[in-house]
Amino acid sequence: MSQIIIFGLHGLTYAGLLFLIASGLTIVFGMMRILNFAHASFYMLGAYLSYTLFLKTGHFWVCLIVSPALLFLIGVLVERVLIRKVHSLGLVYDLLLTFGLGYVLGEIVKWIWGTMPLSVKVEGFLAGSLTLLGITYPVYRLFILLVALGIGIGLALILFKTNLGIIIRASVDDSEMCNALGINIPLIFGGVFGFGVALAGFAGVMAGPLLTISTDMANMVLLDAFVVVIVGGLSSLGGAVLASLIIGQLQSFGALLIPEVSMVLIYVLMALVLIFKPSGLLGKKG
Amino acid sequence: MKQTFYYTAGGVVLLCLAPFIIGEVYLNLLIEIIIYSLYALSFNILLGYGGLLSFGHSVFLGVGAYVTGIILLRAPDFPFLAVILISGLGTLVLGLGLGSLLLKQTGPAFALLTLAFNGIFATIAIKWKSVTGGDDGICIFRPTINLGAILLDTTDVTVFYYLCLVLIGGLTFLLWRFTKTAMGHTVLLLRENEGRMPFLGYNPALARLILFTLSATVAGIAGSFYMLFFGTVAYNIIGVEMTAIALLMTFIGGVGMFFGPLLGAAFYTYVQNLLSGITNKWPFFMGIIFILMVLYQPKGLIGIFSGLVSRIGSLKRRTSQEPHSGGPIR
Numbered sequence A: 001m002s003q004i005i006i007f008g009l010h011g012l013t014y015a016g017l018l019f020l021i022a023s024g025l026t027i028v029f030g031m032m033r034i035l036n037f038a039h040a041s042f043y044m045l046g047a048y049l050s051y052t053l054f055l056k057t058g059h060f061w062v063c064l065i066v067s068p069a070l071l072f073l074i075g076v077l078v079e080r081v082l083i084r085k086v087h088s089l090g091l092v093y094d095l096l097l098t099f100g101l102g103y104v105l106g107e108i109v110k111w112i113w114g115t116m117p118l119s120v121k122v123e124g125f126l127a128g129s130l131t132l133l134g135i136t137y138p139v140y141r142l143f144i145l146l147v148a149l150g151i152g153i154g155l156a157l158i159l160f161k162t163n164l165g166i167i168i169r170a171s172v173d174d175s176e177m178c179n180a181l182g183i184n185i186p187l188i189f190g191g192v193f194g195f196g197v198a199l200a201g202f203a204g205v206m207a208g209p210l211l212t213i214s215t216d217m218a219n220m221v222l223l224d225a226f227v228v229v230i231v232g233g234l235s236s237l238g239g240a241v242l243a244s245l246i247i248g249q250l251q252s253f254g255a256l257l258i259p260e261v262s263m264v265l266i267y268v269l270m271a272l273v274l275i276f277k278p279s280g281l282l283g284k285k286g
Numbered sequence B: 001m002k003q004t005f006y007y008t009a010g011g012v013v014l015l016c017l018a019p020f021i022i023g024e025v026y027l028n029l030l031i032e033i034i035i036y037s038l039y040a041l042s043f044n045i046l047l048g049y050g051g052l053l054s055f056g057h058s059v060f061l062g063v064g065a066y067v068t069g070i071i072l073l074r075a076p077d078f079p080f081l082a083v084i085l086i087s088g089l090g091t092l093v094l095g096l097g098l099g100s101l102l103l104k105q106t107g108p109a110f111a112l113l114t115l116a117f118n119g120i121f122a123t124i125a126i127k128w129k130s131v132t133g134g135d136d137g138i139c140i141f142r143p144t145i146n147l148g149a150i151l152l153d154t155t156d157v158t159v160f161y162y163l164c165l166v167l168i169g170g171l172t173f174l175l176w177r178f179t180k181t182a183m184g185h186t187v188l189l190l191r192e193n194e195g196r197m198p199f200l201g202y203n204p205a206l207a208r209l210i211l212f213t214l215s216a217t218v219a220g221i222a223g224s225f226y227m228l229f230f231g232t233v234a235y236n237i238i239g240v241e242m243t244a245i246a247l248l249m250t251f252i253g254g255v256g257m258f259f260g261p262l263l264g265a266a267f268y269t270y271v272q273n274l275l276s277g278i279t280n281k282w283p284f285f286m287g288i289i290f291i292l293m294v295l296y297q298p299k300g301l302i303g304i305f306s307g308l309v310s311r312i313g314s315l316k317r318r319t320s321q322e323p324h325s326g327g328p329i330r
Helices: A002-032 A039-057 A060-089 A091-113 A139-161 A163-173 A175-180 A185-210 A217-232 A237-257 A262-276 B002-021 B024-049 B058-074 B080-102 B107-127 B157-180 B182-192 B204-230 B240-253 B260-278 B282-296 B300-317
Strands: A129-132 A135-138
Touching: A002 A039, A002 A135, A002 A139, A002 A163, A002 A185, A002 A217, A002 A237, A039 A060, A039 A091, A039 A185, A039 A217, A060 A091, A060 A185, A060 B282, A091 B107, A091 B240, A091 B282, A129 A139, A135 A139, A139 A163, A139 A185, A139 A237, A163 A175, A163 A185, A175 A185, A185 A217, A217 A237, A217 A262, A217 B107, A237 A262, A262 B080, A262 B107, B002 B024, B002 B157, B024 B157, B024 B182, B024 B204, B024 B240, B024 B260, B058 B080, B058 B107, B058 B204, B058 B240, B080 B107, B080 B204, B107 B240, B157 B182, B157 B204, B182 B204, B240 B260, B240 B282, B240 B300, B260 B282, B260 B300
Parallel strands: none
Antiparallel strands: A129 A135
16 A cells, blocks of 8 residues: 555656656747757756756755756747747747757767766755655655645746736737737747746756756656647646646556556557547647 | 759769779768668658658668568578568558558647657567567678579678669659659648648648658668668667757758758768767767758758859859759748
């Protein structure tokens, strides 16, 4: 029984991490119609930056704030210098450009940090474990879960309850009209893209102590994140939550019950969703 | 048009004479280029002609290679041409099946799905050890060709080179002819204005499926040659890296231009060979070239080349004309 609970918690933790990664992807696609193929590479960059920051400062909290901030700046720069040039050419060009960007980022990471796996250790309270009802569980995993929950709620509040959220959603619906009303559309788009990239970096920092930091961490999570986005529906934040939860549990219990084919499970799920509801679980038609 | 003919004819003559001009090392490199050109070509018919961006193209290359490897592992004396044919047929069926499932989506959703299916096939290649050899992969030897009177020893580089040249060259020619047929023009409609197709009486879904299947078949044949040339295949042939190679070659050469990928494959393979001796950072530079091509020169090297030619021509004739249109991809 306790094993089932522990694996359920493992699934939830992974779901939390997946949501952190997929939310940035979903927001950028939902707001700007840009599918950021380099998203997982930014996630990796965030993790590597946190390693260096951790070496320099020795505090995990510093990494958690500074690394996403740096990635925000990088994201804004990328949007301004590269993406704005090709965005009018259509969706495929965005994909191609971000694909190339991800490729180059992967090489840069190898260049700077080498190909050896690195690790970041959390300190103090987070490094411990918690015992409740006879079940002992690492605090850090619970921390990921809480943070993901907090980010999810925060995103929903910003988008649907604040003035900024209204402006962003309006810019998506009719950018020309918003521009005419005196809203700085390029600024909004740059900000949204940078925010998405920062979320990826944040997920990378969070993943560091849980997984090892390695040059293939981008590729390992890329597919899972994309499957989350497909299953949930391409621009639905709620869909991303739901799909993360399902895929987290599938991965966790798949590894427990049928370890040989657990990797295939999520693809089977994806194929089923594709056949019966091509727009994703919570996605809108068209 | 006449110019293009002369260039092509000159290229073919040079390729035929290559074994007498260059050494064995460079002949091997040339074979690699020819095989990769076919692979990049199959990718370009999908992206450049049909406007479909697939991140799972390496699936067909991999399946073609695996089918060839598995057959030759079980029956080392299997006829050379039959192996290639069966690999092509295998990916044809696979392409038809996957195409009818995946082509429900277009644009980014299609790209994501192909990527995910790439994951499925990579997992199968790793996990199905009894057939694919798992992490170790498969090693084979090239079979000899028995033409009754003549025995062709394909382990000889020159013999294998001519085989590749004739077979892949022939296939390339057929594909080029295909782009000139009514069907080839229909496919261009997919890229240019799909919404109008039904009004003109065309069926976009069917055209897309045919194109996808054709591209899969050609990639499978390229995979078969890949296996015959390298003699070994492992699960990493099905992966983002191999798809990236097709993308890079296509874009460096010129997307949507029939001969673009050929030039791209030659450039990529040669520069990789050149740079990998000097620095292990060469993928970085390839990536930068790719980004620059996407940003500034979507017609690739062929665009630069024909731009120069037409500029020189216009200096002579004082008329400038666009030699060939690559068209935007959506």
